[in-house]
Amino acid sequence: MTSAVRKAGLTHLFCFAHTLNLVVQNGVRVVKHVQDQVKAIVEHFRRSSVACEKLLALQRQMRPDHNAVKLKNDVVTRWNSTYDMLRRMSEIQEPVEAAIAVLGKPVDTLTTDEWLLVREVVTVLRPFEMVTTEISSETNVSVSKVIVLVRGLISACNKMKANLSK
Numbered sequence: 001m002t003s004a005v006r007k008a009g010l011t012h013l014f015c016f017a018h019t020l021n022l023v024v025q026n027g028v029r030v031v032k033h034v035q036d037q038v039k040a041i042v043e044h045f046r047r048s049s050v051a052c053e054k055l056l057a058l059q060r061q062m063r064p065d066h067n068a069v070k071l072k073n074d075v076v077t078r079w080n081s082t083y084d085m086l087r088r089m090s091e092i093q094e095p096v097e098a099a100i101a102v103l104g105k106p107v108d109t110l111t112t113d114e115w116l117l118v119r120e121v122v123t124v125l126r127p128f129e130m131v132t133t134e135i136s137s138e139t140n141v142s143v144s145k146v147i148v149l150v151r152g153l154i155s156a157c158n159k160m161k162a163n164l165s166k
Contacts, residue, residue, distance in 0.1 A: 016146050017135045024079040024128050034114050042071040044107040058095040083125040090119050127156040
């Protein structure tokens, strides 16, 4: 596409959503080890109907004011699926840990520091997820929003950087 646009003498604008996807995927590589551990937990609960039912039962018991939910798995080509997986895991940490313990530790759980890292990654990725959702809208013009969204991301990142370095 780029070559065709160049040969036609037109100006090419790179896809902002694709560029954002590449940037976030590259950033998530820093926590790949934790992502892989979370994915192993998710896959265990998705493969085992006994484990899945135990997790749902423990959620109903431990969080009666919330709906019981299943864990989400990520997809290699969509960074926001990794965000969704980590966010869901963070939301139901206690029932997940309890289910793993009750089931006799069929899969390794995360350490305290790794759970903290998961929550921090979710916090960092949240603005990127919001921008991705906004830019992916099919009902609104999005190119006019790119500069504003990038500035918002820069501002959000600077605020998080200040908070995380404390």
